[in-house]
Amino acid sequence: MIPRHLMIAMAVLLLAALGLTLYALHMRKTVEATPVAATDTRPLAPPVAGPTERVVLYVAHDDDGTLRPESALIPMPSGRQQRAEELLRALVSLYLDRSSPHVLGASSDVRSVFLVDPGVAVIDLNAAFADTHRSGVLIEELTVASFIETVASNTPGVLKVKILVDGKERETLAGHADLSQFYDVAAVNQLATQLQSGQ
C-alpha cells in the first residue's frame, strides 16, 4: 500500500506540471502574435548624440547635371572631425534613397573623415562606394564636388582634400575622376559655381 504522504506529493507534482504546461502554451501564443521587425542592417539614423543643426549639403542632380546647395537638419556632434563625418553620412543617406537625384550603389558608405591640420581633410570611402559608382566624367565629378564642397563649406579652414577608398589611394573613382591628387578647395569652389548654373 502506497503511503499517504507519497500520494499527496505525486498529486502536487502533477498539478505543478499541468500548470507549467498551460503557462508555456500561453507564452508561445503571445510570442507568435508579436510582429517581428524586418531584418535590415542599414543604419536608419545617424548614431550620434547632439543637438540638431541646420547645415548646407551640396546635392548632385543627374537630370540637369547640377550641384545645388540644400539645407538639412541633422544631429551634429561637437567634435570637428565627427561633424564632417556626419555631414557626409547624411549626404550618402540621401543618395542611397531610390528617389535620390544622384543614386549611389547599395552599401556605399563613408568609413571616416580625418581632419589634419593645417587645412587638410581626408575622406575615406568604402570599397563598395567606388566599385558600384557609375562611370562618366560628369557623373563622377558631381560626386567628388558634392563631397568636397559639403565638407569644405561646413568646416572652416579646409584648404585641400584627399579622397581614399578603403584606406588606400586609388587612381580614379570609376575610370574618370582623378583620386590620386589632393583637391584644391578653392578650385573646387569655382567648379561648384560652374556646376550650380547648369549651363
Add this chain to the structure above:
Amino acid sequence: MPWIEGRHRTETRDAPPTGPGIRFSQSRKLTWAALPLVLVSVLLLSAVPEKHLSVYSLAANYSLLLTQREGRDYVGLLEVLEPLGKVSAKTERSRWRLRYNRTEADFEIGKARARVQGRDAELGAKFILENDRGLIPVSSLSSLLPRILGGPVTFHEESGRLFIGSVATHFTASLAGENPPRLVFNFTAPVNPSISTEPGNLRMTFSHEPLVAPASSTLTFGSKQIPSANYSESNGAAVITVNSTIPVMASFGPEGRTVTISPASGAPQTASGPPSANVPPAASTAQSQPSAPPPTPIARRYFAIVDASHGGDDPGEALSSTLFEKDITVALARSLRQELESRGITTLVLRDSDANLSVDQRAVFANADHSAIYVALHASSSGRGVRVYTALIPYNGDDRGPFRSWNTAQRSSVSLSRTTASAVASEMQKRQIPVRNLAAPLRPLNNVIGAAIAVEVAPQGEDVNQLTAPDFQQLITSAVATAIAANRDQLGAAP
C-alpha cells in the same frame, strides 16, 4: 640528443653571445630576414620585359603589345589591321573569319594553316582564339600580311618592327667642323627621338619613326671627341648611340629633319638654322652645363594630338551591354583626325587600336611632340549633348625653380585651354548641340604642358546608339575641328 639540447640551452642563457648556439640562432634569423630579399631578387630577375611590335605605315604608326603563348610571340591580327583599313571578324564554331577591305581570310582554331582569298597560307604555329580575339604567331606576319594587304611588307622579326609599304626613314651622319666637333644627322623625314645621356655616350631612341639602318651599323668619324656612332634595333625601337669622350648634347634643326650633336659647353648650338628648345641634359659635372638656349619656335610634328580615351583592358563606361566607351572614342578620334586634316591641321591619333595606354604615356606623347592642342575624347550615356572640359588643377604642385611639377604642368596653359574650350562650345551652339563648359579632375589634362581639352559626348536623346552613328560623330567632330582651326594662330604661337 639530450646533451646537445642541454648545452644549447645553457649557452643561450648564460654564455657570452659568441657560442655556437647564438651563432646558430642569429644565422637562422638572418636567413629568415634575407629570404624575402632573395625572393624579391629572384622575381625581379625572372620578370620578362613586355615585348612590343611597332607598325609603320602611311596611315598610322603604332605599337602593339605581344602575347606569349606556348613559348612563342603572338599578336592580335585585328589589332594589327584596324588602323590600316576597314576590318571585321566573326567566329563560327571553330573558325574565325576575317574581312579586310575586300580580302577574306579564314582561320581554324588549333591549325597552323589559314586560307586567304581561297589559297592556303602557312602560319608556322597554331592559330589561337581568345575571347573572339584571333592571335597569330608574329613570325607569320611577313608572309601573311602581304596577301591580306595586297602590298609589300618588311618585317624585322628580331626587333619587332613592321614596315608596311615604302615608309622607311633613312639617315646620314657627317662631321661638320673639328673644333669644336659637331656631328650632324640628316633624316629623310621629321623625327622626334627621346634622348638620354650617360658618361661616354648619347642615345637617341626612335620609337615612333620608321628609321632603318645605314649601310653599316657602326659609323666612324675620325674625331677624338666624337669617334663613332652605332645603330641598333630592339623591342620595337631603333637606337642610335653616339660615342664620345666629352659631354655632348643634342639639338634639333628646323622641321625635325636634322639633329646636331655638339659639345655640351662653349660651342655653337646647331649647325644650321635656329635651334629648338629640346635640349637633353648633358652627362657631366656642373662645369659642363650648357647655357640656356634663346627662346625659339618649337619644332612640332603634329599640330593636334587626338586621344581616344580608355582602350585595351580599360573599357571606360559600359554604354550598353555590347557598347563600350573605348570603341566610341576611337571612332570619334578617327573622325576628328579626318576633320582636322581636311582643314590643313596635322593630327596624330594617340590610340588608333584597342591598345593599353596609361594616362602618363598619353601626356608624355603630347608633351614630347610639343603639340599645339591636345584633345581627349570621352563618351557617356548620362546627360545630353556635349561637355567640354579643361583641367581642374590639383592643390599646389611642387614646382622647383625652372622645373614644373608633373601634376600641375597644365597651369601655365590653362587660360589658353579655356579659350579653346569656349571656342569649341561656341561652335557646338551654332550647330544646336547642347553644350557645357566645365573644369574637371580628369587626367591627363593636368599633365599636358600645352593647351588641353577633353570632350565628352552624350546622346541627344535616350538612345545611346546615336553615339555610333557616323553622321552624329561628324557633327560633333566638325564643330571641334572648326574651333581649333579658327584658333590656329593663337594655339600655334603658344610655347
